[in-house]
């Protein structure tokens with residue numbers, strides 16, 4: 279079993295189709311939704327984690343691609359610039375998934391991209407703008 | 414046997430001084446006791462690195478030809494104060510760019526401001542100076558636009574009318590929406606807690622009664638050697654203190670000054686507080702001479718001995734309601750979690766403890782090598798003043 283976090287970007291009018299239902303029913307995947315959003319232009323964004331065998335995840339994603347849904351692997355979303363970061367810790371208390379943690383021996387702030395659910399709560403809290411969302 | 418400044422400086426000059434950081438001294442005293450350690454250790458270094466809005470740069474650009482008495486001026490589109498001598502300028506850390514939308518698009522991003530101008534100058538980046546004036550017989554020029562660089566300025570002095578806050582509030586948010594404050598982003602319903610002090614490493618927490626830190630004290634500021642020139646604004650020494658003399662809330666402050674040309678961007682950073690504004694993070698380090706056992710006892714203060722009040726920034730703080738939701742130690746704050754009203758809150762910090770440590774270690778190195786001598790204060794900081802609120806009144810009294 280693997281887990282894969284992705285951001286799905288739906289085209290206009292694509293929002294109402296039952297994609298998650300298909301992923302569960304037809305591809306036997308566990309689907310965990312972190313965040314969903316419909317933009318004013320009626321396109322949609324869905325942050326999800328897929329859990330299943332590698333093969334089934336691949337097939338599920340292929341199906342989404344055919345439906346013209348843009349798939350962005352989420353691990354690449356939130357980047358912290360190690361050079362500009364001062365390790366102040368202003369972002370630490372905001373992270374709901376423990377992706378940002380303080381090393382309390384070195385007093386350095388660690389970013390674990392694998393744990394990041396791209397909720398963006400930390401992004402505007404960084405005083406030196408070291409955290410960026412990369413789409 | 415008490416030591417004198419001169420004796421300690423003599424040992425520093427010879428490269429014989431024993432110097433420890435305010436963290437290291439805790440273990441030393443724990444191991445060897447006060448008496449023995451007071452004899453052995455000469456200097457303890459303290460430090461902090463956090464945003465301090467009360468900062469600015471006093472610059473002298475030199476004269477253009479023809480000459481000009483600048484009346485209005487901008488540095489990289491940030492308003493600079495020109496209501497002083499002809500080519501003197503003051504740029505405040507929290508000043509915004511002319512066209513910054515501020516919080517009209519809430520929460521404002523405040524991407525660039527006075528703090529960043531100061532950082533850019535120190536990083537030896539060119540900065541665009543624009544100025545206008547009305548013209549006089551002696552200073553006829555009315556408009557000026559030129560790139561300037563720190564190297565070419567006559568003087569560039571960092572002034573911090575308030576720095577090194579002795580203890581501070583822990584900020585929380587009891588409302589049901591996220592708020593953006595100078596204490597950072599605070600999540601609703603007690604979602605997190607932010608503090609801003611280096612605790613046991615912080616200068617004034619190691620000299621709670623200002624025995625060695627006073628007017629004239631030589632300090633490390635932004636990488637340069639500078640001085641304490643006065644007590645800081647809002648200096649409030651008469652707040653409640655615990656039995657060790659440590660204030661239980663924001664108390665003493667320092668006004669400090671240093672030459673920007675000797676500073677490094679490593680220790681000076683422009684910062685943007687979303688929804689609040691621009692500021693400047695300043696690295697400050699102060700060596701404390703171990704003149705006697707009492708001073709040693711003060712510098713061996715631990716995070717667990719320093720308590721800070723937990724304050725609601727959604728309602729109580731803005732409405733000047735003096736109401737602490739509880740007291741918490743820096744040991745608890747630094748553990749990552751505190752309890753408020755029976756709820757567990759994750760903690761975050763605005764001042765970098767990693768940077769504070771770096772500065773304390775750097776200062777230790779400089780003192781040990783004989784590059785940094787101690788300066789005895791020429792006047793002590795007041796111990797009896799009180800920080801007042803503004804009494805608003807409509808009628809003129811005189």
Ligand code: SF4
Pocket residue numbers: 356372373374375376377378393394395396397398399400401
């Ligand atoms: S985006 Fe959210 S989950 Fe990711 S690091 Fe920031 S706060 Fe944590």
Ligand code: SF4
Pocket residue numbers: 358362363364365366367368369370387403404405406407408409
């Ligand atoms: S808020 Fe920014 S500077 Fe501070 S620790 Fe987080 S990423 Fe680093």
